[in-house]
Amino acid sequence: MEDTQPPESPGEIAAAWRRERPGTPTESIPVVTPVFRLAKLFEDDRQRVLRRAGIDRATLDLLSTLRRSGSPYTLTTRELGGRTLVTAGAISQRVARAEREGLVSRAPDPRGGRGILISLTDAGHALIERSVEEVLGREMYLVEGLEESERDALAALLAKLTGQVRERAATPLPPAAPRRADERPGERPG
Amino acid sequence: MEDTQPPESPGEIAAAWRRERPGTPTESIPVVTPVFRLAKLFEDDRQRVLRRAGIDRATLDLLSTLRRSGSPYTLTTRELGGRTLVTAGAISQRVARAEREGLVSRAPDPRGGRGILISLTDAGHALIERSVEEVLGREMYLVEGLEESERDALAALLAKLTGQVRERAATPLPPAAPRRADERPGERPG
């Protein structure tokens, strides 16, 4: 046997929970599970493309953000942090790695501030120029399995959901679910 | 200043690329970017819930899969691998951690095989029982920002896209974009 069955579909996962624990709220599964899986599929595929281009995800993120910001391809560490989904510590490390490879340079902000300006070097500019086209071209291909109208509809729904989730995730967690005293979760059929 | 501006919207990112590099294929951005962001939002929020429940993402994954498989809550390492998105090495480590915490037990497969059976212990069963309800309840809340009909439409599109991407990502990478001879990728400015 070469490989086992593919992962359960979201529908199967939800059905399994309902079978095992009637009453379990499974309505979110058909949305959340595919989001995780798609993120991983895109991520892994992107990594294949990037490896060939001699760059990794972290560096792509950094250089793209600088490149996209337009001439003079310079942002402060803080601005980079705001546009990326990682912590300040990670930014620091990413910049350090990219600097070691000669892709970016660092200099104190001339405008008084305590900020540090990160700029694309020529090598960094060349590398991102080469990589962006490939990454976006490949993603285009991956996404073209959907009709344009479907992509538009999907993009709209994703945008709306992102907004909603951002709002709701920002609110403090509700109190932990009440735990029924007669619920004997430890019970196990022999 | 407390925090900088939120990350650019997918539309802004695409517009920036078109401004900076006319002709860049940006059609995938409104789909791919929100998928990454939603995955991170869900992931981070889930982690907050899990921390309170005294469990982490890796262990949740492991225990959920066992629990969902139904009595006797036992699977081989290989089966676990097939249902999870991580490598065999990661499974091994996850099981080792969970075993150290008394949440699962390991035993050689009695049916002749060279496989190892991983089973939920009573403690593991109790923990997952407690956690699942909270995680899914919370996710339900996060996703309820969309109408039910929107969620259904979104789920259908995500399912279709997942299938398409899985197919397309499996195919070998097309040849690298032609690279101009004067572009020397390995070269580094002194």
Add this chain to the structure above:
DNA sequence: AGATCAACGTTTAGACCTAAACATACATCG
């Protein structure tokens, strides 16, 4: 000025993952 505060960036410790090298245990074939 001097003290205190706030913003910013870096460093460090620890967690988890992947890829690849290593075992092991069956299975098959001469």
Add this chain to the structure above:
DNA sequence: CGATGTATGTTTAGGTCTAAACGTTGATCT
């Protein structure tokens, strides 16, 4: 039976990330 091959699991080396401690540099107040 002994040699190869194949499927499974585990271990190890290395990498990136987060959280939190830490250090620095301006800004504010008296």
